[in-house]
Amino acid sequence: MKCTECQKQSATIHFTRYVNGTKQEYHLCQICAAKYDDTSLEEGYTLHELLTGLFNFDANKVDLNMNNVNKMKERELICSNCELSFQEFRRIGKFGCSDCYTSFESKLTPIFKRVHSGNTKHTGKIPKRGGNELHQKKELIAYRKHLEQLIVDEKFEEAAIIRDKIKSIEETNGEQV
Numbered sequence: 001m002k003c004t005e006c007q008k009q010s011a012t013i014h015f016t017r018y019v020n021g022t023k024q025e026y027h028l029c030q031i032c033a034a035k036y037d038d039t040s041l042e043e044g045y046t047l048h049e050l051l052t053g054l055f056n057f058d059a060n061k062v063d064l065n066m067n068n069v070n071k072m073k074e075r076e077l078i079c080s081n082c083e084l085s086f087q088e089f090r091r092i093g094k095f096g097c098s099d100c101y102t103s104f105e106s107k108l109t110p111i112f113k114r115v116h117s118g119n120t121k122h123t124g125k126i127p128k129r130g131g132n133e134l135h136q137k138k139e140l141i142a143y144r145k146h147l148e149q150l151i152v153d154e155k156f157e158e159a160a161i162i163r164d165k166i167k168s169i170e171e172t173n174g175e176q177v
Contacts, residue, residue, distance in 0.1 A: 008029075013026075082097040143166050
């Protein structure tokens, strides 16, 4: 979208103003937006600042007495290898070394759970195209685990059905996993 003022550069700032009940929409480039004194436009947020704000879990704590204690613990949390503090990590948004993951694990797990919908382990994805072999291998592994559980539970009729499914998959693949 082009800037509504200069019609030359692309619009990076979009805002709406209501004056006497009438709606006025503005789509401005950075240069034209600087000309508007009453818009109080500041420099935009960086992606790092946005994500840091989203991950600021301590701001939501209600207990004011524990807030000081938690701040003291955060100051004491330092990586044993690169000596990066957790406060410094939160400020810059980057780890100093690979040991920071283990040093800050207690603080990172809640962040990962929130960002990854409760998951804390990365399992990866299998591509839809060309991933048939991997899907079949995962299916075989799941069937074998289920077969072992059925044998332990002495459900031999169900185990025979699962065994036959495993054999049919192995025969179509022509290989054993």
